[in-house]
Amino acid sequence: MSEEASGHPAILRTAAVTKVYRTGAVAVHALRGIDFALYPHEVVALLGASGSGKSTLLNILGGLDRPTSGRIFFRDRELTNLDDEELTEFRRAHVGFVFQFYNLVPSLTARENVALVTEVAENPMRPEEALEQVGLSARLDHFPSELSGGEQQRVSIARAIAKRPEILLCDEPTGALDSTTGVTVLDALIEVNRNLGTATALITHNVEIRRIADRVVYMADGRITRVEENEARVAPSEVSW
C-alpha cells in the first residue's frame, strides 16, 4: 500500500539520509543516501544481507540514532535535529520496538514487562489486553526465564504495542526462533497491524518472510536497490522456512 494506494501521507519519511561510522582511521558508510517512506497501516519488509544498512536505517527511523546527513520527518515534524531528550519523547509517544533478542527485563514478569511501558504511556491498553493480542493470556505472571523464546518475543511485541504506537519497528523478530515458533510471532505482528493499523517495518534476511508484507524494500551496501509491492499479503501460516 503506497501513498496512492492508502490515500494517507507518509508517517515516517527520510530524504537523502547517510550514516558514516568512524572508528579510528576507518570510515564505514552504513547508509549512502536513503529516501524512504513508511505509510499508516502498511507492513514493509526490509531485506538485505548482513551489513547492508537495514538496522542502521531502522534505528534512525526509530530515533535511536541520528543521520550523518539528510533529513527525517515524522508526519510534518522534522526529527533531524532533535536533541536526545526530544528523541526520547518521540520514541515514548509514537514508536514500538521489537528486537531479535527480545530485550525483556529479566526481573519483571510478562505482565510487568508490558506494564513497564503502559505506566509511562499516554493512552495505553491494559497489559493483559496487549498480552491477549499476542496469545499469552495464560502466561501473564511468568518471568522471562520461565518462557520459551517464541513466548518471550511475543511478550516483547505486546510490550511494543501496548501504548498503541503509530509505528512498530521490528529488527529480525524471528531471527532467533525456529520456523514454527517464528510463524506464531509473525501472526501476532500481522494481527496487531490489522487491529490497530500500526505502520510496521520489519527487518529480515529471510526471503520467505517478505511475502507477508505489503512492500518489500531490498537493501545492499547502504542503498535501496529495489522496491517490490506484493499484490496480496500471504498469511504467516502459509510461510515456512
Added chain:
Amino acid sequence: MRMLDRKLLRDLRQIWVQCLAIALVLGCGIMVLILATGTQRSLEATRAAYYEQNRFADVFATLTRAPRSLLAEIARLDGVARVEGRVVFTAMIDLEGKPEPAAAIVISVPPSGEPVLNVPVVRLGRMPRPDHLEEVAVSEAFAEANGLRPGDSFRAVLNGQMRPLRVVGLVISPEYIYTVGSGAIEPDDENFGILWLSERAAASAKDLSGAFNDLTLTLARGADERAVIAGVDRLLAPYGGTGAYGRDRQPSNVFIEGELKQLGAMATVLPPIFLAVSAVLVNMVLGRLVALDRGQIGLFKAVGYKTRAISAHYTKMTVGIGLVGILLGWAFGWWLGHGLTEIYTRYFRFPSLLYRPGAAPMAISGLLGMAAAVFGGLRAVRSATRLPPAVAMSPAAPPVYHRGWLDRLGGRLRFRQTTMMILRSLVRWPGRAAVTLFGVSGSVAVLVTSFFTFDAIDLILDELFERANRQDATVTLAHPVNARAELDALALPGVMAVEGLYAAPVRLVNGTRSRLVSLQARAPDARLSRLLDADGEALQMPTAGLALAAGLADALAVEPGDRIRVDLLSAPRGTWEIPVSAVIRQSLGQDAYMNRDAFFQLIGEAPQVNMLHLAIDRNRLPELQAKVQETPTIARFTLWSEIRRQFEETLDESLATMTVIFASLGMLITIGVVYNAARIQLAERAYELASLRVLGFRRSEVAYVLMAEQMLLTLAAIPAGWLFGYGFCMLMAEGFSTEVVTIPVVVTRRTYAVATLIVILTALASVLVVRRRLDRIDIVHSLKQKE
C-alpha cells in the same frame, strides 16, 4: 613467553586503572593497620629500652626524713636489687620577665655525680658537680619553654630561701617523661620543671644532711613487688613514709601507659574494620572482573586448557593486584608509622627511637589481603569452568527469578515496575546487597566513632570546668595551716571568695585491692569546687563517710554502704574503717572526698587546710600574682583558665588530626563500596538499562533504577551503622579510659546526624559519578553487544 602470560600482560595494560583502584582500596586497609599497630609497638619498645638503659626504678616511696643508714637495711629486703635514697622537694622558680612563678621538683644528685637509678640523659652541658652548690641541671622541656641554656641563671625559692642557681645542663629523665605538677592535668612545660641539684645543695636547703626523704629501688628478677612494698612500708613507717608504690602508680609512667593504651585502642578498634571492608570489597570487585571474562574462560576450556591452568592464569592476575596493594599498604603504613612514631618520640622526648612495627601485623594484613584477592578471583573462575565450554562461551543466561512475598507486597503497594526491578535485584542477589550494607554501615560506624571523641571531650570539659571546678585559681600551700587561712586569703588582692580544703595521701584498702590516692577533706557547703552525681548534677557532700570517684570505686570494687579501710599516710597517721556513702562522677583523676568536720573529728585534730580554691577578679590578676610570688607559704598557684587552655590545645592537635584521618577513611569506605557496586551494576545491566532507553524512558527514569538501589541500600545500612558505631564508641571509651581518665560513652544526636549526612552525601556523589557514565551510554551500541 607463553600465550596465556602474554594475554595477561595485555589485559592488565587494558584495565590497569581499575586494577590500581582495587589495589589502592586494599592498600588503604593494610596501611591503617600497619600505621596504628606499628606506632604502638614501636613506642612500647622505645619506652622499654629507655627504662632499661636508664635504670628506671620499680618501687618509689616518699617519707619525711630517714638516716642514710636505713638504706642498707632496705637493700637487704628480699627481692630488692638496688636502692637509692634522695632528697626531693618542691620549689618555686622566679624567672626574669615572667609574672607568675613556676613550680619545680628538686632532685638531689649523689656525690658520685650520677644517680644510681632513674639516670638522666644529658642532652646539653653536664650534670651539676658535687661541690658546686649553685649548679643545676634543668629538665629540657622546661628549659626550652623558658629559653634557658647552660650558663643562664635564675633564682629559686628553696624551702623558703631565695637562692641563685646557674644552669649547667639540660637533661631528660625516664622518671619524668610526662612532667605533670600536682593539681595539673596536662604537662605544662612553661610553668613546671625538674631541677637536679648536688646532694649537698639539696640536703642543706632542706636540712636533710646525712638523711633522705625519697626512696627508689629496683627489684631483683622474679621478686614479689607486693612483698617488697610491704617491707619498705614497714621500714619507713617510723620515718613518715607515705606508702611505697610500684610503676603502676608512678605518675609519669601512668600517663605514658594511658597514652599507649589509647594508641592501642586506636590500633585495635578501627583499623580491623578498614581491613575487613577493603578485603570484602577487593574480593567482590575481583570476582566481577574475572566473571566478565566468562566467554574467554569457556574458550580456553574448549581448546583444551585444564581447569587448573585457567585458575592459575587468573590467580596470577589477582595475586599481582593483591601484591601491589599489599606492598603499597606496607610501604605507606611503614613510612607513616615511622613519621608518627617520630612525632611521639619528640613529644615524649624519648632519647632514641626504636621503630619496630613487628612482623605479625604485616603478616596478618598481607595474608588477609592476599586471601581476599585470590579467593575473589578463584570463585569466579570456578563458576565459569564448571560450565560446558559451549555454554560458557555464549552470553550468560538471564538470571532466574521467582515469585514470592515481594510480589504480593509490590502488588498491594502498587509499586512502579522500575521499583519492582530494584527490589527484585536486591532479593535476587542478597550477597551483593549485604556487601553494600556491610560496607556502608561500617562507614557510618567509623564516622560516628570518630565524631564521638568530640562528644566525649565536650562532656568532660563541661563537667570539669563548668560544673565541677568553678574556681578561677587554686593555691597549694607549702605546709598545712589552720583553717583560718581562708580569711587571710580573702585579704589577697582581687580575691572574692575562698574555699579551703585539706588534701592528704591515703591508701584505700578493700580486701586484696588497694589504691594510693589523695583524700580531700572539704567543707560541706563548697560552691566553687563541687562534686557531681552520676547524672552530672551537683551533689551535696555527705555529712559522714567517703565519696569516691566512680573509677576508684570500680577499682576497689566497693559500692555505697560498703566499709573500706583508710590508711592515712601523713601525720598523725593511722587506720580507720569508713563507710562509702557516695560514688561520684569524675572523668579526670581518681580522688576520694570527705566532709571536713567529719574527717578532722575522726583523726582527732583541729581543722587544717593545705589548698585554697579562689574566685578572683580577673582585672586584678597581675597584682595577685605579684603578691603570690613573694609569699613563701604558697608552693604553687594554678590558674584554671590556663589548665583549660592547655587541655584544649593538646586535644585540638592530636585529636583533630586523628579524627580527620579516620573520618576521611570512613568516607572512602562509602565511596569504595557504593561506587564499585554501582559500576558493577552498570556493567551487568547496561543491556537492560539501554532497553529502557529504547522503550522511551528518560535518562532520569533509567538513572533511577541504578541510583535508587544503591541509595536504598545506603539508607537501610544507616541504622545498623548507628548501632555498630555505638558499640565501637563503647570499645573506644573502654580503650581510652585509664586509671586517671574515664571517657564517658555519650553519643549525641548531632554526631549521628552528621555521620548520616556525610554518608548519604558521599553515596549520592558516588552514584552520580556512575550516572554520568550511564548518561553517556550509546543505546545502539549496548544493544548490539549482546550479539
